[in-house]
Amino acid sequence: MVLRIVSDNMPSKQAVPCEATLEDLYLYYFPTEEGDSRMELFLLEHTKLWRKRIVKICVLLCFIYIVILGNILSFQWFSFGSSGDYTSAFGNNFDGYGVIRESQEYALNFGEELTDETLQQLVRDYQQLEAAGMEKELEKTDWRIINSWLGTLYPELRETGTYQTMISYVNTDKLTGFYEREDSRRLKIFLENSGQVGAEKKNVCFIWSRM
Numbered sequence: 001m002v003l004r005i006v007s008d009n010m011p012s013k014q015a016v017p018c019e020a021t022l023e024d025l026y027l028y029y030f031p032t033e034e035g036d037s038r039m040e041l042f043l044l045e046h047t048k049l050w051r052k053r054i055v056k057i058c059v060l061l062c063f064i065y066i067v068i069l070g071n072i073l074s075f076q077w078f079s080f081g082s083s084g085d086y087t088s089a090f091g092n093n094f095d096g097y098g099v100i101r102e103s104q105e106y107a108l109n110f111g112e113e114l115t116d117e118t119l120q121q122l123v124r125d126y127q128q129l130e131a132a133g134m135e136k137e138l139e140k141t142d143w144r145i146i147n148s149w150l151g152t153l154y155p156e157l158r159e160t161g162t163y164q165t166m167i168s169y170v171n172t173d174k175l176t177g178f179y180e181r182e183d184s185r186r187l188k189i190f191l192e193n194s195g196q197v198g199a200e201k202k203n204v205c206f207i208w209s210r211m
Contacts, residue, residue, distance in 0.1 A: 076100065082139045102140040120172040122146055130168060143167055153181040 004018070005011050006027045049055055076096025080103075083092060110118040123146065129137050147167040151158060157170050 082136070099139050103142055106140045107142075114178070116176050116178050119146075119149075119178055120175050123150070123167055123170060123172050123175060126167055127172075150175070153178065153185060 004024070005015065006024050073094075073096075077092055077094050078096075080096035080099045081092030082095055082099055110121060122141065126138065126141050126143050126146070129141070143165075147165050150166045150170055154166075154170070154175065157174055158166055159169060162169060
């Protein structure tokens with residue numbers, strides 16, 4: 001009768017070492033007695049795996065990829081996602097990339113250069129979509145940016161007694177001189193930042209107007 005014993009120590013003086021089999025390996029690392037560790041084999045293989053440089057490099061690259069991709073998706077979600085998702089903590093749908101593409105295609109309809117006519121058409125389209133109740137279509141018009149332009153460059157057209165945004169009610173026929181107003185705004189900011197006031201400011205404005 002032959003008895004096979006899996007042990008680190010010699011169980012008897014009459015015991016003879018023999019070649020180990022897969023069964024012996026399994027019984028050694030996964031003992032059935034309660035309290036014995038069942039994770040030794042896993043930890044051993046895990047340690048061997050992490051000793052390889054290629055594994056460390058691959059894990060690092062995956063981590064960097066996840067961080068960068070996560071930041072891009074988060075930026076698109078928070079900044080460009082369509083509004084109206086009340087189940088979201090940020091109030092935006094997770095469709096930022098689609099909204100960006102729709103906005104780009106919509107902008108291409110007006111050519112590559114922004115003129116008084118294209119600005120008027122952009123505002124007119126927004127007002128028509130809003131009047132028709134097409135709130136979903138308003139996302140592609142970049143109305144928030146256009147509305148900020150109107151408030152900055154055409155302050156005299158703002159109505160203080162209304163709750164509506166400026167782009168909703170402004171008279172499009174009065175939206176002229178876009179680039180002239182933009183240049184004037186930049187000049188004003190430059191003079192304020194450089195501390196030029198009084199007669200010096202008037203001289204600079206006069207020279208600018210003659211250019």
